[in-house]
Amino acid sequence: MSISENHPHSILSVSGLASGYGNIPILSDISFAVADGEFVGILGHNGMGKTTLLRTLMGHICSTAGVALFNGCNLTTLVPEARAALGLGYVPQGRQIFPALSVWDNLKFAALSSGNEDDAKLAEVIDIFPRLKPLLSRQGGVLSGGEQQLLALARCLATTPRLILLDEPTEGIQPSIIEEIADTLKDIQKKHHMAFVLVEQNLEFIRALSERVLIMQKGCIVQELTSEDVIKTDLVHEFSGLA
Amino acid sequence: MDYIIVLILQVLYSVASLALVCAGLAVVFGMMRVINLAHGEFIMLGGFTTVLSANAGVPLMIAILVIAPLAVGIAGYLIERLVVRHLYGRMVDTMLATWGLSLLLVGLATMVFGNQVAGVAAPFGSVTIGAYGVSLYDVFVIGITIAVLVASYFVLAHTNLGLIARGAMQNPEMASSLGASPARIYSVTFTAGAALSGLAGGILAPLSGVVPTMGAAFVAKAFITVITGGASILTGTITASGILGGISTLTTFAINPVIGDVALLLTAIILLRFLPYGITGRFFRGAN
Numbered sequence: 107m108s109i110s111e112n113h114p115h116s117i118l119s120v121s122g123l124a125s126g127y128g129n130i131p132i133l134s135d136i137s138f139a140v141a142d143g144e145f146v147g148i149l150g151h152n153g154m155g156k157t158t159l160l161r162t163l164m165g166h167i168c169s170t171a172g173v174a175l176f177n178g179c180n181l182t183t184l185v186p187e188a189r190a191a192l193g194l195g196y197v198p199q200g201r202q203i204f205p206a207l208s209v210w211d212n213l214k215f216a217a218l219s220s221g222n223e224d225d226a227k228l229a230e231v232i233d234i235f236p237r238l239k240p241l242l243s244r245q246g247g248v249l250s251g252g253e254q255q256l257l258a259l260a261r262c263l264a265t266t267p268r269l270i271l272l273d274e275p276t277e278g279i280q281p282s283i284i285e286e287i288a289d290t291l292k293d294i295q296k297k298h299h300m301a302f303v304l305v306e307q308n309l310e311f312i313r314a315l316s317e318r319v320l321i322m323q324k325g326c327i328v329q330e331l332t333s334e335d336v337i338k339t340d341l342v343h344e345f346s347g348l349a
Numbered sequence: 350m351d352y353i354i355v356l357i358l359q360v361l362y363s364v365a366s367l368a369l370v371c372a373g374l375a376v377v378f379g380m381m382r383v384i385n386l387a388h389g390e391f392i393m394l395g396g397f398t399t400v401l402s403a404n405a406g407v408p409l410m411i412a413i414l415v416i417a418p419l420a421v422g423i424a425g426y427l428i429e430r431l432v433v434r435h436l437y438g439r440m441v442d443t444m445l446a447t448w449g450l451s452l453l454l455v456g457l458a459t460m461v462f463g464n465q466v467a468g469v470a471a472p473f474g475s476v477t478i479g480a481y482g483v484s485l486y487d488v489f490v491i492g493i494t495i496a497v498l499v500a501s502y503f504v505l506a507h508t509n510l511g512l513i514a515r516g517a518m519q520n521p522e523m524a525s526s527l528g529a530s531p532a533r534i535y536s537v538t539f540t541a542g543a544a545l546s547g548l549a550g551g552i553l554a555p556l557s558g559v560v561p562t563m564g565a566a567f568v569a570k571a572f573i574t575v576i577t578g579g580a581s582i583l584t585g586t587i588t589a590s591g592i593l594g595g596i597s598t599l600t601t602f603a604i605n606p607v608i609g610d611v612a613l614l615l616t617a618i619i620l621l622r623f624l625p626y627g628i629t630g631r632f633f634r635g636a637n
Contacts, residue, residue, distance in 0.1 A: 164526055165525075166522055166525075166526075185525065185530075186522075186525040186526050187525045187526075187528050187529060187530045187531075190525070190526055190527055190528035191528050196526040198523065198526070202520055202522075202523040203523075204515075204516045204519045204520055204523070205519065206515070206519055207512070207515060207516055207519070211512055211515075211516075212516075214509075214512060215512055215513060215516040215524070215527065215529070216527045216528075218509050218512065218513060218529075219513065219524065219527040219528035219529040220527065220528040221528070223509070261527065262527075265527055265528055
């Protein structure tokens with residue numbers, strides 16, 4: 107699927123999307139599509155608009171032009187909670203877990219917010235993240251960065267999303283947990299046929315997971331790399347700012 | 350011995366009535382970070398609702414425990430929808446708007462009821478302890494305050510509604526990303542805070558009488574107590590009410606009510622000097 111192709115099996119189809127902060131435009135004419143169950147990476151230098159794109163898709167920044175269709179519904183007119191109700195999941199940069207709630211309550215909050223009062227779903231989610239099991243009664247704020255990231259992922263899964271927007275999940279995380287996160291995401295994608303849009307600076311991580319990588323420069327998507335292109339180190343380094 | 354018992358009852362009554370007056374403000378300020386300068390007028394509305402209902406033949410307990418919180422809760426819901434909702438995240442604007450609302454409510458009440466004290470007789474009578482008479486209504490106030498605080502704790506700590514409210518209070522943007530509606534949660538929270546203020550006004554009406562300007566007498570003490578209590582809504586309200594109400598009452602007994610109020614203020618200043626995040630900001634982090 108190409109950058110702007112609106113495929114009938116697309117779960118997310120973005121066309122001509124623009125947004126910014128106040129009068130300062132950040133994104134312009136963003137177009138891409140994500141197929142159901144596909145893992146798409148987004149790569150770019152710092153300040154190119156990757157996080158702004160995810161925040162715009164989630165509704166935390168208002169779009170100024172364009173359309174984002176999620177499972178056929180136009181997201182741009184919806185508040186974030188309505189987007190979440192459609193099945194759009196979000197794991198933001200910095201995790202943003204609820205620090206004064208226990209791990210269990212963080213998960214329960216997500217399940218309740220998505221209209222699920224059955225604890226069986228939470229038990230399923232905890233089985234995916236066994237490292238969280240002994241931490242259920244601990245406050246979110248006292249967990250390590252890696253544990254918080256696992257909790258943020260688990261909390262997102264508790265809302266039963268169809269597509270997850272992941273913003274730099276490896277930022278400040280120790281390598282052993284990064285591997286665990288990568289393995290878990292692969293498993294989730296396979297078992298639940300879930301789609302992902304991953305913004306990441308960690309090349310190994312994005313290579314290991316993404317089937318396609320979109321390159322962002324100055325608020326625009328300028329190129330799409332196939333999974334084969336992603337292996338070409340020089341090309342990726344040129345766009346990631348690591349060369 | 351009789352004097353000690355009466356003194357203890359008076360301290361408990363003062364602490365309870367202070368906690369009761371603070372409860373609505375603590376919920377709104379603690380959970381929404383909205384400084385509601387019309388809090389005192391919500392108490393006044395609860396008082397007038399109780400007096401009017403009782404004078405219209407409604408049993409006094411129904412007027413106090415049902416009609417007053419219900420009426421002020423509805424008023425709070427409308428005020429949140431029409432005024433406060435549009436000002437979230439703009440603390441100074443919210444203060445100005447609720448201050449204006451406070452003046453409006455005082456003006457309207459004065460126009461409708463006149464600038465005179467209205468009241469109802471306190472029920473239950475009194476008992477004698479040695480040479481002293483103790484109003485049973487004071488004991489009722491202590492009991493109902495404990496019941497309100499326990500019920501509030503239960504709702505916040507052990508119900509799904511409380512969990513959603515606590516999460517949304519900590520990070521509204523993330524809460525909305527997970528599917529919770531911060532706007533609806535704020536609406537429910539403000540309505541609940543207004544209803545608690547109405548209940549306080551209803552309970553205090555038989556004791557203090559009701560006058561359009563009565564809110565001013567409560568709002569300053571309530572703010573001082575809530576700020577001194579710190580971030581944890583209930584634990585903060587209870588501990589700050591206990592310390593400030595206790596010191597104020599004992600000083601009042603020992604000297605006079607003016608020095609009692611001065612002692613309350615001085616204690617709050619000293620506590621905030623050494624505990625700038627309030628009592629619970631230092632000792633009870635994460636408590637409800």
